[in-house]
Amino acid sequence: MKKIVFILLIGSSFISQSCINDNDDAIMVAPSDGAVVNPNVGGATQPNQVWIDLGTNTEAVTTRTDWDFAFYTGNSFKVVLNSSIMMAAGKIPNATHIDLVTDASVAALKDEIQVANFNPANETYIDDVKGNFPSGYTAIDEIKANDSENAVYLVNMGKKIFTGNVPSGSVTTGGDSRGWMKVQVVRAGASYKIKYAELNATDHKELIITKNTSYNYNFVSLGKNSEVTIQPEKKKWDLCFTVFTNLITGAGSYIYADFVLTNNVGGVGAYEVKVTSGSGVEAYNNFKASDVDPSKFVYNDQRAIGGNWRNPVGTNGLEVYGDRFYIIKDAEGYYFKLRFTRLTSTSGERGRPQFEYKPL
Known part of the structure; x- marks a missing residue:
């Protein structure tokens, strides 16, 4: 009887240790399965700032003059x-x-x-x-x-x-x-x-x-002589679509449309993956968690995406660059891949962007 109890204890210990090791190596699974998103920037005057939380696939919209x-x-x-x-x-x-x-x-x-x-x-x-x-x-x-x-x-x-x-x-x-x-x-x-x-x-x-x-x-x-609610709580947003005052070397400040900021103050990091050969869509689809390079994340610049995703003066007119996509690490430690799919509406109106993203 003592032998049976001893064997059961050893087996139980082995199972317990195996579970601990599995958990240590586990990848955090984001609560969102990803989505195709059409941020409500508001059209050609881009009146809105749109605050996106990838983990919950939610957005908050405020007017720029609020x-x-x-x-x-x-x-x-x-x-x-x-x-x-x-x-x-x-x-x-x-x-x-x-x-x-x-x-x-x-x-x-x-x-x-x-x-x-x-x-x-x-x-x-x-x-x-x-x-x-x-x-x-x-x-x-x-x-x-x-x-x-x-x-x-x-x-x-x-x-x-x-x-x-x-x-x-x-x-x-x-x-x-x-x-x-x-x-x-x-x-x-x-x-x-x-x-x-x-x-x-x-x-x-x-x-x-x-x-x-x-x-x-x-x-x-x-x-309004008062405080107003603009951004969501610091851990509840990752990206902001907005008009933005940036700098041009040698020319000072300049205003940019179609700009995307990361919540770097809240701990969000991002980096760009540029595809040098083959299909950008295929590279995006094939990108997996093991391909993430932690050393590339930018945490000290909210312009890690910025306006780099679109070309407003392309030879084909307004266009989204097809040779790049972005890796995001949110403040809770979840990883996402994201690529932009549209700069304008189907009728050509500016300020109607679209992107898709998936958790890694």
């Missing part, structure tokens, strides 16, 4: 401008009190604090295009604990969304000017306080922003 400033929720105190509407900001020299700033006193600055005016110097008025925050540069300096060390800024509020007609195949990323504001951000304990007003106002409004660490940022709309 927000003005994003306040970082980590340990640092950083403020980010809404680059999708061409915002820019610059320090007002010698300004110590926001209420004393007037339109006349900043008139000369207005010509400088611009986006897409082909002046290489204008890149100092936008945020780090890599989006590598909190370490990346921001047009508004990191907010100091001492109020007097925080400058008053002249803020170019960017462009409204264009409301006119756009020819087929074209895109219009901005409409009329949204005007100018004077802004100062200070700390309020562990929170932020933003002071703001129109240029000739002799008093200002204030808003306290308490960091919500479930999100990468707290977002604020000055027009």
